[in-house]
Amino acid sequence: MLVSIKALYFVKDKLINQTFNVMIKHVPFKFFVYSILISLVFACKNDTKIVENKYEIGADTINFQWQKLKQGGITINHGAILIPVTLEGIDKTFKMQLDLGINHNVIYGDTLAAITSAYPELQNNIQHRDGYEVFYNRIQFSNHQLAKEDSLLVRENFGKSENLKDFDIIGTLGANEIKNKILLIDFRSQQLVITNKLEDWEEDTFSFTPLSFKNNQLYLDLIAAGNKHAFVYSTQASLFPLATIDANLFKNITEAKNSETKQLKSWGEEISFAGSDITTKIRIANVNLPINNKKAFFTDAKKVSEVLKTENIKGVIGSDLFMNNTIMIDLVNNRFGIK
Structure with a gap:
């Protein structure tokens, strides 16, 4: 079994300064992708064991889930790809959507407010910039693999602010997580892998x-x-x-x-x-x-x-x-x- 990694995020000008201009440089094209054809909803080493030229479910495997979405009367069974994650200092598994259409990891502002309400010490992890905020925390996937980036842009007025126990989707993982890497997605098995290099036999398939x-x-x-x-x-x-x-x-x-x-x-x-x-x-x-x-x-x-x-x-x-x-x-x- 070949295993494989990988909501709505509209970038507001007021949230981004020159540090993140790369995210909004081509807004017209991104707005087409997101607002018309995309549903309007919200570095690890490959150490997998090989048995008879097939992957076993190994340490680098990340299982993902589908979120069913609806837009304009259309139901999308294979909507958002959700990846289980944990944040440092919090004893709870959350989910984040993998979205290669953005260039930075994002956490929803209302959700972050609920998190810091339950864990006040994490308020110290929020850094204020000129017109936006960044939340610093180590993201760990379900296979104990650490995410490449530990900074999450705060998407204001988005997400849920109820009790921490009542929600699980907290943000988005961006293209920064797979740059200069190889992403495998096995849709049938709903499994993902990020790696630096493939085996020769694997490339041949x-x-x-x-x-x-x-x-x-x-x-x-x-x-x-x-x-x-x-x-x-x-x-x-x-x-x-x-x-x-x-x-x-x-x-x-x-x-x-x-x-x-x-x-x-x-x-x-x-x-x-x-x-x-x-x-x-x-x-x-x-x-x-x-x-x-x-x-x-x-x-x-x-x-x-x-x-x-x-x-x-x-x-x-x-x-x-x-x-x-x-x-x-x-x-x-x-x-x-x-x-």
């Missing part, structure tokens, strides 16, 4: 395509209708398995029957998405993706099209297309692996 990671987004090629198309893979809760602004691509990979229309709000405007069943093979590298009962969606909304065209991409794909696969996000060798 994957099919690879180049991966570009910029603006905290994962850019890769989707092969459809005989051509390569640049897409963003969203590790968050994409509302649709595949969404595109390319009318010809949409027409070539779908059929008109069983079509539907979704209306979603973004920036105060209604955005219309037309969806139809995917009927033509689509793949990444040499691996065909499951398309049975999967729909692709198309929009020609001006704001959406303008933003994606600026980035030279055709659309966004979500994790729903990988439920039968294991994927590799390799930020050491800049490649995306799938098997």
Whole structure:
């Protein structure tokens, strides 16, 4: 069994100064990803034992959970990826969402208030900056692996403030946790691993395509209708398995029957998405993706099209297309692996 690591976070200008400008440098693109196709909801050594060229559940395995989300009348069974964590000085297991769309770990402000109310000494871990706060604490995953960063930006007026016993989701783990590392996600087993290096036999089991990671987004090629198309893979809760602004691509990979229309709000405007069943093979590298009962969606909304065209991409794909696969996000060798 191959084991594998990996809500809503809108960055407010008033919370971030020049230290964190990298997080808001490309706000228009991030707002597209988060407000339209993403559901609007809230360094370790690989020491796994190998038995007959398979992983055992070892010390570096992190089990994750799915959170079911709803948005605009759509239910997303595979919504947020939640990772069990503990904080130093607190005898309780929490959960944090892995979100590669942001560049820093985040803790929800109202939740932090509840934590410091129960553990007043942790108030000393909060540092005030120019317009924002940072909470310092060591995050430990369920496999006793320490998170790479010990600073969490405080997201004000967000989260829950009830009794500490009554909630468990406290924040978000960002892309900083996997930079210059390799992330494996085994969707079938709901297991994750972060590592620095893979075994040779393990690399041979994957099919690879180049991966570009910029603006905290994962850019890769989707092969459809005989051509390569640049897409963003969203590790968050994409509302649709595949969404595109390319009318010809949409027409070539779908059929008109069983079509539907979704209306979603973004920036105060209604955005219309037309969806139809995917009927033509689509793949990444040499691996065909499951398309049975999967729909692709198309929009020609001006704001959406303008933003994606600026980035030279055709659309966004979500994790729903990988439920039968294991994927590799390799930020050491800049490649995306799938098997």
